[in-house]
Each structure stands twice: as structure tokens, then as C-alpha cells.
Amino acid sequence: MRALPVILVLLGSALALGCSSATAPDQVKVVGVIDGLAAGAPQVEVPTTVQAGQAFTVTVTTSGLNGCWELHDTEVDVDGATAVVTPYDLEYRGNEYGCTSMTLTFQHTASVTFATPGGARVEIRGREVPGGPIVTVVRTVVVE
Numbered sequence: 001m002r003a004l005p006v007i008l009v010l011l012g013s014a015l016a017l018g019c020s021s022a023t024a025p026d027q028v029k030v031v032g033v034i035d036g037l038a039a040g041a042p043q044v045e046v047p048t049t050v051q052a053g054q055a056f057t058v059t060v061t062t063s064g065l066n067g068c069w070e071l072h073d074t075e076v077d078v079d080g081a082t083a084v085v086t087p088y089d090l091e092y093r094g095n096e097y098g099c100t101s102m103t104l105t106f107q108h109t110a111s112v113t114f115a116t117p118g119g120a121r122v123e124i125r126g127r128e129v130p131g132g133p134i135v136t137v138v139r140t141v142v143v144e
Contacts, residue, residue, distance in 0.1 A: 026092070026093055027070070027090045027091070027092060028090065028091050028092075028093055029072055029088050029089075029090060030088065030089060030090075030091045030127075030130070031086060031087070031088060031125060031126060031127055031134055032060070032062030032063075032086075032087035032088060032089045032106070032108065032126050032127065033062055033063050033064075033089075033126065033127045033128070033129060033130055033132075034060060034061070034062055034087075034124070034126035034127065034128070034137065035061040035062060035063045035105055036061070037126060037127075037128045037135070037137065038128040038129060042124075042126075042137045043060070043061035044058070044059070044060050044061075044124050044137050044139065045057075045058065045059040045060075046058050046122045046124075046139040046141060047141065048140075048141065048142065049141070049142045049143075049144060050114065050120075050141055050142070050143055050144070051143070051144055052114060052115060052116055052117045052143050052144065053113065053115060054113065055111045055112065055113045056111070056112055056113070057109055057110070057111060057112075058076075058083075058085050058109070058110045058111075058112055058122055058124070059107060059108065059109050059110075060074070060085065060087045060107075060108045060110070060124055060126065061105055061106065061107055061108070062087050062089055062105070062106050062108060062126065063103055063104065063105050063106070064089055064091070064103065064104040064105075064106065065091075065103060065130060066092075066099040066100060066101055066102070066103070066104075067099050067100030067101070067102055067104060068092040068098075068099035068100075069089055069090060069091055069092065069104055069106075070089065070090040070106075071089060071090075071106035071107075071108070072088040072089050072090050073088050074086065074087045074088065074108040074109065074110045075088070075110075076110045076111065076112055078112060078113065078114070081114060081116070081118060081119065081120040081121065081143070082120065082121045082122075082123065083112045083114070083120070083121070083122045083123065084123045084124075084125060085110045085112070085122060085123070085124045085125070086124075086125040086126075087106075087108035087110075087124075087126060089106060091130065114141070114143045116143065117143050117144055118143055119140060119141070119142065119143070120140070120141045120142075120143050121138055121139070121140055121141070122138070122139045122140075122141055123136050123137070123138050124136065124137040124138075124139070
């Protein structure tokens with residue numbers, strides 16, 4: 001009978017550790033997998049008309065394959081009338097013991113400003129699948 005309490009303590013400890021166990025997998029910063037991209041309906045929101053000199057928001061939804069993925073940062077690079085937005089997530093590689101099998105989604109937001117009126121492009125860089133090639137989703141914007 002004495003073995004039962006020891007087993008319960010060990011089992012409880014293993015469940016409590018989850019992804020943060022002593023053997024937790026390494027985190028790797030990766031270009032995000034754009035939700036819906038593989039199905040031809042990328043989850044990207046960009047306004048069609050914006051004001052010159054005023055910031056606007058670009059929203060990109062990415063997904064992680066399991067419960068140990070995390071939202072990371074979003075980079076923005078504006079060069080004239082082109083903005084490149086790249087969402088990043090943290091992917092866990094290695095021992096995924098304790099990671100849930102549910103797919104997670106993350107909402108990235110980026111602030112973009114175009115200085116001069118005219119036509120502009122917002123290019124969102126992402127992946128269709130983890131580890132796949134980087135692809136670009138393009139949206140055009142009228143800057144007034």
C-alpha cells in the first residue's frame with residue numbers, strides 16, 4: 001500500500017511540469033504559419049484606404065501545431081510605398097511531452113505608416129506549413 005502514495009506524487013509532479021519540465025524542448029523563433037493560407041483564404045486584415053502620415057493596423061493570424069507554441073513578435077519594414085510585415089512565433093522542437101495536441105492561433109498586429117499619397121503595397125511574409133518555404137501575401141492600399 002505504501003507504493004500508491006509515491007506513484008500518485010510522481011504522477012502529479014509529471015502532470016504539473018508539462019512543457020516547462022526539466023527536459024522541455026528548445027524554443028525556436030520561426031516565421032509564422034499564416035492561418036488559412038494553405039486553403040487559399042489567408043487570415044490577413046489590411047484596410048483598403050489609409051491616410052498619409054497616419055499609422056494603420058495590419059492584422060495577421062498565425063497558427064501553432066500544438067499547445068507548446070507561443071506568439072512572438074511582428075517585424076515591419078517600410079520602404080517608400082511598400083511595407084513588409086513578418087509575423088514570428090516560437091516553435092518548440094525536441095521533447096514535446098506534455099504539449100497538448102490542439103492547434104493554437106495567434107493574432108499579430110503591426111502598425112504601418114505610409115508618408116506620401118498614392119498606391120501602396122503591404123506584403124505579409126509567412127508560411128503555409130511549418131518549415132515550408134516563405135511565401136508572400138500582397139494587399140494593395142490607397143494612401144490619401
